[in-house]
Amino acid sequence: xxxxxxxxxxxxxxxxxxxxxxxxxxxxxxxxxxxxxxxxxxxxxxxxxxxxxxxxxxxxxxxxxxxxxxxxxxxxxxxxxxxxxxxxxxxxxxxxxxxxxxxxxxxxxxxxxxxxxxxxxxxxxxxxxxxxxxxxxxxxxxxxxxxxxxxxxxxxxxxxxxxxxxxx
Ligand SMILES: [Zn+2]
Numbered sequence: 001x002x003x004x005x006x007x008x009x010x011x012x013x014x015x016x017x018x019x020x021x022x023x024x025x026x027x028x029x030x031x032x033x034x035x036x037x038x039x040x041x042x043x044x045x046x047x048x049x050x051x052x053x054x055x056x057x058x059x060x061x062x063x064x065x066x067x068x069x070x071x072x073x074x075x076x077x078x079x080x081x082x083x084x085x086x087x088x089x090x091x092x093x094x095x096x097x098x099x100x101x102x103x104x105x106x107x108x109x110x111x112x113x114x115x116x117x118x119x120x121x122x123x124x125x126x127x128x129x130x131x132x133x134x135x136x137x138x139x140x141x142x143x144x145x146x147x148x149x150x151x152x153x154x155x156x157x158x159x160x161x162x163x164x165x166x167x168x
Contacts, residue, residue: 010045010164011084011113011137013037018167020051022133025088025117031061034087036072037115038080045164046083046113062090064099076110084113084137094118094136096160104140104158114138114160137163 017037025033034056039048054071058064065087075082085107088094094116107114118134138160 009113009139010166012042012045012047012166012168013135013137014048014168017048017051018133018135021086021115021117021135022131024051024053025090025119025133026131028056028088029119030090032056032058032063032065032088032090033117034065034067034085036067036075036082036111037084037086037113038075039083040081048083050080051086056087082111084111084115086115086117088117088119090119092118094134096138101156101158101160104156104160108140108142108158112140113163114140135165137165139163 021035021037024035027033033053035051035053037048038050038052039046041047052075054075055068056065057068058066067085087100089097096114096116100114100116104114114137116136116138120132120134123131139162141159141161143157143159
């Protein structure tokens with residue numbers, strides 16, 4: 001994982017995997033959906049090869065997500081490389097919430113890529129599983145590794161920096 005860390009990367013996502021993520025999002029509505037993306041490091045970045053849905057066990061799944069621990073642990077110990085965590089915002093844009101930033105320490109030691117999807121509410125039929133998904137990708141960066149920025153202390157231990165997402 002060290003090679004994936006600390007540099008600006010491009011994330012390559014096959015359309016077929018993106019469609020699986022979108023379908024899982026639509027099937028989970030109105031709740032938040034979550035899961036992990038699996039893949040490998042490739043020239044100039046990371047290539048996603050698979051999406052693994054994980055059950056959202058948050059007490060309030062309409063507004064929060066929490067990965068089912070046994071499914072998450074099963075992924076960690078299986079013979080695949082988890083490159084990112086994915087969740088959705090059913091009613092808002094796919095940009096990190098304050099709560100998302102606060103929860104980053106749960107993942108930051110293990111993965112460096114963070115994906116947020118959302119239904120495209122400008123589309124007339126959000127219940128259509130084939131309708132498009134808005135998707136943003138971010139790199140998880142430790143604020144302690146950043147250049148000291150004067151007197152201000154970072155609000156959160158980790159930040160999210162936008163990644164270039166390339167669909168293939
Ligand atoms: Zn979120």
